[in-house]
Amino acid sequence: MALLSVDKLTTSFYTRDGIVRAVQGISFTVEHGETVAIVGESGSGKSVACYSLLQLVPQPPGRIESGRAFFNGIDLLQCTEQEVMKYRGNHISMIFQDPMTSLNPYMNIGEQLIEPLTYHHKTSTANALKKAEAALTEVGISEAKKRLKQYPHEFSGGMRQRVMIAMALMSEPELLIADEPTTALDVTVQAQIFELIKAIQARRNLAVIFITHDLGVVAQIADRVLVMNNGEIVEQGSTRNIFNDPQHEYTRMLLDAIPVSAKPEPFRYRAGNAKRIILQLKDVNASYIEQPASLLHWQEKRFNVVRHVSLNLHKGEILGLVGESGCGKSTLAKTVLRLVTEDSGSIKFDGTELTTLSAAGIKDLRKDLQIIFQDPYASLNPRMSVYDTLLEPLKLHNIVAPIEYERTISQLMDEVGLSPRDIRKYPHEFSGGQRQRIAIARALAVRPKLIIADEPVSALDVTIQAQVLELMLHIVDKHHLSMIFVSHDLSVIRYICDRTAVMYQGEIIELGSTEKIFNQPQQEYTRKLLSAIPVPDPEYYGHT
Amino acid sequence: MNSLSSADIVQGRSLWQDAMARLWKNRLAMIGLYILSFMVFIALLTPWIAPYSYEAQKLDMGAVPPNTQHWLGTDTFGRDLLTRIMYGGRISLAVGFIATAVALLIGVLWGAIAGYIGGRTDAIMMRIVDILYALPFMIFIILLMVVFGRSILLLFLAIGCVEWLTMARIVRGQVLAVRHQEFVDAAVVLGLSHWQIIRRYIIPNILGPVIVYITLTIPSVMLLEAFLSFLGLGVQPPQSSWGLLISYGVETMEEYPWLLLFPGLVLSITLFSLNFLGDGLRDALDPKASKD
Numbered sequence: 001m002a003l004l005s006v007d008k009l010t011t012s013f014y015t016r017d018g019i020v021r022a023v024q025g026i027s028f029t030v031e032h033g034e035t036v037a038i039v040g041e042s043g044s045g046k047s048v049a050c051y052s053l054l055q056l057v058p059q060p061p062g063r064i065e066s067g068r069a070f071f072n073g074i075d076l077l078q079c080t081e082q083e084v085m086k087y088r089g090n091h092i093s094m095i096f097q098d099p100m101t102s103l104n105p106y107m108n109i110g111e112q113l114i115e116p117l118t119y120h121h122k123t124s125t126a127n128a129l130k131k132a133e134a135a136l137t138e139v140g141i142s143e144a145k146k147r148l149k150q151y152p153h154e155f156s157g158g159m160r161q162r163v164m165i166a167m168a169l170m171s172e173p174e175l176l177i178a179d180e181p182t183t184a185l186d187v188t189v190q191a192q193i194f195e196l197i198k199a200i201q202a203r204r205n206l207a208v209i210f211i212t213h214d215l216g217v218v219a220q221i222a223d224r225v226l227v228m229n230n231g232e233i234v235e236q237g238s239t240r241n242i243f244n245d246p247q248h249e250y251t252r253m254l255l256d257a258i259p260v261s262a263k264p265e266p267f268r269y270r271a272g273n274a275k276r277i278i279l280q281l282k283d284v285n286a287s288y289i290e291q292p293a294s295l296l297h298w299q300e301k302r303f304n305v306v307r308h309v310s311l312n313l314h315k316g317e318i319l320g321l322v323g324e325s326g327c328g329k330s331t332l333a334k335t336v337l338r339l340v341t342e343d344s345g346s347i348k349f350d351g352t353e354l355t356t357l358s359a360a361g362i363k364d365l366r367k368d369l370q371i372i373f374q375d376p377y378a379s380l381n382p383r384m385s386v387y388d389t390l391l392e393p394l395k396l397h398n399i400v401a402p403i404e405y406e407r408t409i410s411q412l413m414d415e416v417g418l419s420p421r422d423i424r425k426y427p428h429e430f431s432g433g434q435r436q437r438i439a440i441a442r443a444l445a446v447r448p449k450l451i452i453a454d455e456p457v458s459a460l461d462v463t464i465q466a467q468v469l470e471l472m473l474h475i476v477d478k479h480h481l482s483m484i485f486v487s488h489d490l491s492v493i494r495y496i497c498d499r500t501a502v503m504y505q506g507e508i509i510e511l512g513s514t515e516k517i518f519n520q521p522q523q524e525y526t527r528k529l530l531s532a533i534p535v536p537d538p539e540y541y542g543h544t
Numbered sequence: 545m546n547s548l549s550s551a552d553i554v555q556g557r558s559l560w561q562d563a564m565a566r567l568w569k570n571r572l573a574m575i576g577l578y579i580l581s582f583m584v585f586i587a588l589l590t591p592w593i594a595p596y597s598y599e600a601q602k603l604d605m606g607a608v609p610p611n612t613q614h615w616l617g618t619d620t621f622g623r624d625l626l627t628r629i630m631y632g633g634r635i636s637l638a639v640g641f642i643a644t645a646v647a648l649l650i651g652v653l654w655g656a657i658a659g660y661i662g663g664r665t666d667a668i669m670m671r672i673v674d675i676l677y678a679l680p681f682m683i684f685i686i687l688l689m690v691v692f693g694r695s696i697l698l699l700f701l702a703i704g705c706v707e708w709l710t711m712a713r714i715v716r717g718q719v720l721a722v723r724h725q726e727f728v729d730a731a732v733v734l735g736l737s738h739w740q741i742i743r744r745y746i747i748p749n750i751l752g753p754v755i756v757y758i759t760l761t762i763p764s765v766m767l768l769e770a771f772l773s774f775l776g777l778g779v780q781p782p783q784s785s786w787g788l789l790i791s792y793g794v795e796t797m798e799e800y801p802w803l804l805l806f807p808g809l810v811l812s813i814t815l816f817s818l819n820f821l822g823d824g825l826r827d828a829l830d831p832k833a834s835k836d
């Protein structure tokens with residue numbers, strides 16, 4: 001008998017704007033010890049489906065309309081809240097996406113770990129703590145006894161996710177639901193977490209449902225795959241079959257959209273104009289400043305996050321800047337943009353020394369130097385219509401005569417693939433990908449020479465990522481722009497960048513053509529980064 | 545590429561134009577706006593349209609219930625209640641709006657500057673607010689009255705000078721939250737000046753809580769005025785205000801209920817209208833709140 005068998009589950013949300021059918025009659029099974037991946041883009045209903053099983057969907061506005069979900073022969077959907085509580089965190093455990101927010105900052109790790117045991121099994125605190133220590137050791141945290149007394153802020157992101165896994169394992173569950181457990185983590189950490197989950201799973205015959213949008217992850221970890229789109233399962237099958245012989249059009253679209261190293265596409269290398277250096281950094285140092293908490297002890301804490309960085313950017317090329325979170329790549333980008341003042345060094349942009357520029361000089365510079373941010377939900381003013389957002393730069397720098405405003409704005413919209421009819425709309429009326437297009441249009445409006453893109457596609461779904469990357473390539477070529485492309489995602493870098501700089505602990509440790517970085521990495525760290533990229537090819541991981 | 549017909553080009557509108565259009569469609573808010581405008585209109589015209597004089601007493605008549613000569617009745621001195629409510633409205637509305645405007649002006653500027661600059665400037669500015677908070681309000685007002693003498697204008701200023709403290713705190717907190725969003729950095733990179741950024745990027749995004757706070761401040765200021773007047777620091781008889789009329793009405797509630805009923809009703813209607821208008825404005829200024 002299958003461990004979990006879901007039959008025609010339907011969940012809807014009753015909102016002011018109408019009924020949203022998030023999950024529409026899906027059926028699937030999970031066997032003991034099996035790993036099933038549910039893949040889909042944001043809004044496909046993959047999380048809602050799993051949350052419905054444990055009645056974790058807020059009701060109202062949500063409502064589980066119909067369906068059955070047998071777990072060990074008991075229909076979870078017919079259970080009362082009290083009965084379902086016996087399963088939550090006990091027979092069925094969950095791990096969430098963001099390890100930064102899913103632990104209680106005011107409780108030490110030990111107290112949080114023993115809670116499922118003392119609650120569900122009435123285990124004594126001493127015994128529970130012993131088990132907690134064992135669980136921490138199992139997830140690879142050394143000095144477990146000492147660590148139990150520490151608070152979440154004393155752990156790094158990867159460590160916290162390990163703690164979450166330890167917590168999920170405490171009550172010896174039969175099913176683990178992991179909702180995008182590594183999306184917030186760096187690739188190298190992600191690889192370790194997968195290894196860990198696989199090892200534990202084999203040891204305990206644990207079934208795992210893996211919710212993810214990343215096909216690379218799927219290939220690496222799943223036995224079987226369910227592809228979800230618009231609340232329905234459009235295709236399911238073994239990982240190998242899904243990758244090698246996708247039946248449904250949507251599955252093929254997902255697979256095509258991956259900008260990856262596994263795809264035998266040639267490396268992109270447009271030499272740029274090596275004689276014309278548009279940006280030159282020499283021995284730049286910059287710090288991240290933490291504000292003091294008390295007026296009486298006014299001592300700013302400075303963290304030197306960019307160290308001795310020197311690099312040249314040629315006109316017309318896209319330079320990738322890759323590294324893990326905290327390596328200083330965003331601070332470096334902000335230093336070039338004059339959002340952060342450097343501690344020392346020289347930054348020359350198109351012949352002008354930026355570090356000694358006056359306020360008026362900086363305003364002129366703004367016209368030539370633009371940025372595209374990571375989060376398209378935070379980078380547009382929610383109280384400004386698209387028209388006003390795009391009008392701002394035109395007006396400020398007198399790019400065109402006032403009579404040309406409307407025409408120019410419509411052209412910009414056209415260029416980034418949006419309808420000029422939508423210019424009166426506000427940002428929230430657009431999807432994530434469309435908003436990123438608006439941000440690109442805003443950057444283009446001043447007709448810049450250099451655009452710095454800070455993780456511009458990290459917040460987008462894969463199919464949207466591919467489209468936005470295409471657009472960026474197009475505008476770089478069309479307007480003869482130069483671009484610095486900051487990312488933690490090597491497959492994106494591989495797809496778009498001509499040259500790549502690898503950053504580690506504030507320093508650029510390797511710089512060369514993207515092809516050379518990928519095929520002949522010189523540094524140990526670069527090799528580690530490359531080997532950690534999930535490859536969307538099940539053969540690579542030896543699945544059968 | 546240049547295939548854009550004129551139909552494709554849609555004229556953009558500012559947030560304020562959009563907000564007005566949205567407010568116009570909110571019936572409750574519009575009713576509030578009409579009632580408030582009516583009140584203000586009456587208050588302005590009172591000296592010319594009031595049926596009686598606010599101080600003319602008819603002691604022999606005393607308090608009579610509403611009748612055809614005195615629509616809302618008279619008080620114990622035989623003064624026409626309608627007239628006194630109209631004159632009282634002049635004082636109460638003026639206190640409510642002017643004191644709140646003073647609080648708004650100082651509070652928003654102070655809070656926005658502290659939050660925007662941040663760092664040590666913020667710390668010092670907010671400690672100043674804390675110190676002013678700690679000063680006993682009554683002593684502050686009495687001192688002002690002693691030094692500058694009693695005047696209505698001073699009363700407005702004094703109340704405004706106290707109410708801005710909370711406003712500054714609310715605004716500063718909101719600004720801190722907005723300040724570090726990426727769209728502010730994007731505005732810096734576009735080359736906007738700090739003042740432009742505060743005006744066009746920060747303030748529109750903090751208006752929601754500010755408007756709600758305004759609709760709470762106006763009534764509390766009106767009641768504060770009644771309290772100060774009761775202590776002899778505010779409006780003096782024979783002049784009156786809604787707050788004073790109500791507190792007088794409470795004393796005589798059992799014999800002459802209309803002396804409480806009518807001023808209370810007028811104040812309640814005003815406050816309801818304010819709340820409806822405030823909620824409407826908040827929604828109208830938030831593009832996410834409504835679809836049109």
